[in-house]
Amino acid sequence: MAKRHFDIKAQPGFAFLAMFTFAALYLPIATLVAYAFNASDSVSIWGGFSLKWFVEAWNNSAVQDAAWRSLVVAFFAAAIATTAATMAAIATTRTEPYRGLSFKYAFINQPLMVPEIVTAVALLIVFSRIKVWTGYSGLGYLIIAHTAFCIPFAYLPIRARLESMDLTLERAAADLYATPWMAFRRVTLPLLRPGIIAGFMLAFVISLDDVVITEFVKSGGQDTLPTYMLGQIRRTVTPEVNAIATAFLALSVVLVTAFFFINRQKT
Amino acid sequence: MPEAKPSNTLSIMRMRLGSPQTSIWVQRMPEPTGADDKRIAIEARGIVKAFGQGPSALRALDNVSVSIRENEFFTLLGPSGCGKTTLLRLIAGFEYPTEGAILLHGDDIAGLPPFKRPINTVFQSYALFPHLTVWENVAFGLQMLGKSKADIEARVAVMLKLVHMEELAQRRTDQISGGQAQRVALARALAPSPKVLLLDEPLSALDYKLRKEMQIELKRMQNETGITFVFVTHDQEEALTMSDRIAVMSRGKVLQVGSPWDIYDKPADRFVADFIGETNFLKASVVSIENGVARVMLASGTEIVATIAEGFQPRDSVTVVVRPEHARAVQQGGQLSGSIENVVYFGTDTHIHIKLDSGELFTVRQQNSRTQSCGFKVGDRAGVEIAPDAAQVLRD
Amino acid sequence: MATAAETARQGETETIRRRWLLSAPALVIIFVAAVGPLFVMLAYSFMARGDYGDVKFGQFSLDGWFSVFFQRDIFDDTVTLADAHLSILWRSLRLSLITTVLTLILGFPTAYFIATRPRHTREIWVFLVTIPFWTNLLIRTFAMQQVIRNEGVINTLLRALGIIDQPLQIMYTDWAILFGMVYVYLPLMVLPLYASMEKLDFRLIEAGYDLYAGRLSVLWRIVIPLVKPGVIAGSILVFIPSLGAYVIPRVLGGGKNLMLGNLIEMQFGSGRNWPLGAAISITLMVLVMVALLFYVRNASKSGAQHG
Secondary structure, X not given: OOXXXXXXXXXXXXXXXXXXXXXXXXXXXXXXXXXXXXXXXXXXXXXXXXXXXXXXXXXXXXXXXXXXXXXXXXXXXXXXXXXXXXXXXXXXXXXXXXXXXXXXXHHHHHHHHOOHHHHHHHHHHHHHHHHHHHOOOOOHHHHHHHHHHHXXXXXXXXXXXXXXXXXXXXXXXXXXXXXXXXXXXHHHHHHHHHHHHHHHHHHHHHHHHOOHHXXXXXXXXXXXXXXXXXXXXXXXXXXXXXXXXXXXXXXXXXXXXXXXXXHHOOO | OOOEOOOOOOOOOEOEOOOOOOOOOOEXXXXXXXXXXXXXXXXXXEEEEEEOOHHHOEEEEEEEEEEEEOOOEEEEEOOOOOOHHHHHHHHHOOOOOOEEEEEEOOEEOOOOOHHHOOEEEEOOOOOOOOOOEHHHHXXXXXXXXXXXXXXXXXXXXXXXXXXXXHHHOOOEHHHOOHHHHHHHHHHHHHOOOOOEEEEEOOOOOOOHHHHHHHHHHHHHHHHHHOOEEEEEEOOHHHHHHHOOEEEEEEOOEEEEEEOHHHHHHOOOOHHHHHHOOOOEEEEEEEEEEEOOEEEEEEOOOXXXXXXXXXXXXXXXXXXXXXXXXXXXXXXXXXXXXXXXXXXXXXOOEEEEEEEEOOOOEEEEEEEOOOOOOOOOOOXXXXXXXXXXXXXXXXXX | OOOHHHHHHHHHHHHHHHHHHHHHHHHHHHHHXXXXXXXXXXXXXXXXXXXXXXXXXXXXXXXXXXXXXXXXXXXXXXXXXXXXXXXXXXXXXXXXXHHXXXXXXXXXXXXXXXXXXXXXXXXXXXXXXXXXXXOOHHHHHHHHHHHHOOOOHHHHXXXXXXXXXXXXXXXXXXXXXXXXXXHHHHHHHHHHHHHHHHOOOHHHHHHHHHOOOOHHXXXXXXXXXXXXXXXXXXXXXXXXXXXXXXXXXXXHOOOOOOOHHHHHHHHHOOOOOHHHHHHHHHHHHHHHHHHHHHHHHHHHHHHHHHO
């Protein structure tokens, strides 16, 4: 009989539970994707493989509209958030503690600490009044609301990158006659780039995914893809929603994969 | 004859390009004559550097004054935390002194930011820019000075040649070895022809053999470029072999400045004697003083002769230092006596540890002879013979 | 010319001023669109409700806070505890706690499993957890709906196996919310757990076995104490969003099984009682703060132990 080696890292049942977890994580997503390719009109009966729901969703002007709006909001929110977060990260890292530093940390991370629904209704209260006062009800509200909760996400990888950066590199630049601005442009910024890109992508995904705050801040006719889907799910469920969700999912996977590889890059 | 390049405004040397036969640094400064020999490159005057404020402030440098001459290889030597790196950083401009002035050729530069000082640094970690190639690293300082493209290319080529890195010019800096990184760091710092080159323990990350090679290389480059090198190290052997002059530092103060020979042979105080090489310390009191030579009485009651500095009085209690290689263990006679505690064989020489009758420990180091051992066993009685002029009196 | 010391001091004040300027845009945006509105909401919770939503601006009233916990009978004005609100509060706390425990039971072995894989395959497992983590919460909730529906995967499977003939009604029950929350928040448990297990020095486990510990003692006396920061972080990361969950109970719980998030929404929608909604929101925030304080206290304690 073959002797079993004693594996010091093993724990009984752990591998099984882990496999169960991975199965549980992917089974629902797999189901959702499978039904997106269902030819039948019903979500419960399998009627063969078909792309018709994708075509339907693609040609649905409400979907097109919402998708475009999602991308616009996500792009502007991520861009502004990443810029603000980069500046804030530079201002809050690599320094002796100074007065107000921990206040800044707390402030920047505040959107992570408060349940989304609370922020959402608070924004509803304030923005609804501003909408009445100014008469403006455009996308600006969504963009600024998204920017606020994107900042901590963009800030995270940029700050991490800055903190792992060797301070002597900038000292070396100064030693070699680079003015502070040149040292920033030629040394700090290029080294920071992967962090900034990662921060932008995180912020973009976070904005794209948001349902709750968008639901409360949007004015009439300002559905984003997630709020559109929320509305659809409450009504009758057709595989069209599955198709939209699947496309959305694919986009997320692409972004996360890209993020994963950028973050692994060492310099 | 190739035309001489117009000299860099910051440069104190001239270079002639194009002729491979001639050395890269063809013409050094005109040979200094007489008084010029003493020209000061860098002077630190009454430097105090305190971290923190009020009475709890930590004085990393406490009223330090040093003058570093042109063209010399000057070493700041001391244990970690003695303030040597802080002094270097003040000269480079990464820190500002709390009090005092730093003069470069007579001008106070203590308030200037690092990018306005014609001084370059080789960092302990090298601090090569990881996003740039070897070539781009060396070119960085020249680009920041706004040199023309042609000048930069010529100068970088010369520098890469100086450090034997021409082949790897296009490598990224994370694709080269530690020894190569060290050379690039050196080339990068020398490229803008600084008036002073600061080296912050640049050899500490290298293994023993490479370190020995680089010591010789550094010395060669200092000779060829004629630039003032200020070298920081905690390794006394490194300091002794490379330096023209050494400043020994401890606890934020400069204890002694002098040539390696001065420092080793005429240590100014107990710390220096102890830090540089091995030393025996013996308690004694002064009996009489005459012409810089004193008779002192040791704890055993024996009187010996020792060199003494100014300012001692008879009956002062003092410490007498004797280097292990300046004493010999003998079967009979000698100024001291005791019993052998340990005999340690070191290949070229043998260390004999003797417990003196006064209770003090004394080590002698003697060369091994090819034919016989030192002739002592643990427990044997032995005498210690101190060479004439070998003993020196230090304040307690 | 200024002395070096003066230059240094001026430089320092200048640097700090620049650091404030640099952080200003982020701070202003967060103030305008996150922190500031919370204060406005606090003020609203002390105002009288408007007739068609909103508030009677500037008109002080404690009615909002009163009705978080109590209700007044319309006929005889007797004051009783607001059962509806308290039962929703209780359901939120209960479901969030159960979710935390369940994700821990599944997440701990999973994180341990990943941490004990060879280095190059580890990244792939982490990646597999990261994908659902970054997938839209709504999509994942919707995906769970497809599994637990009456015609969903579970019911179809059980019926095909002949275990049941009537579909199990999971949708629109507390079970559905629980399934959904465990599913959605599981990655939030696994990732911090893995982060602290990755740093685990497995020589300590060897030392444990060397000193006669069995598998269970090694797990209980060595592994768990060492990864405690990860356990606490994961639990907080799951508990807090569970408590404030809104989408999951709305989609899976139907209209009947509300959690605090839905109760808040109701006050701003059909309930038209903004002061009450604001007061409940602040109550929810206070609960979250308490959980966070607990975390900070424990994190600093275990930090000190290992520091």
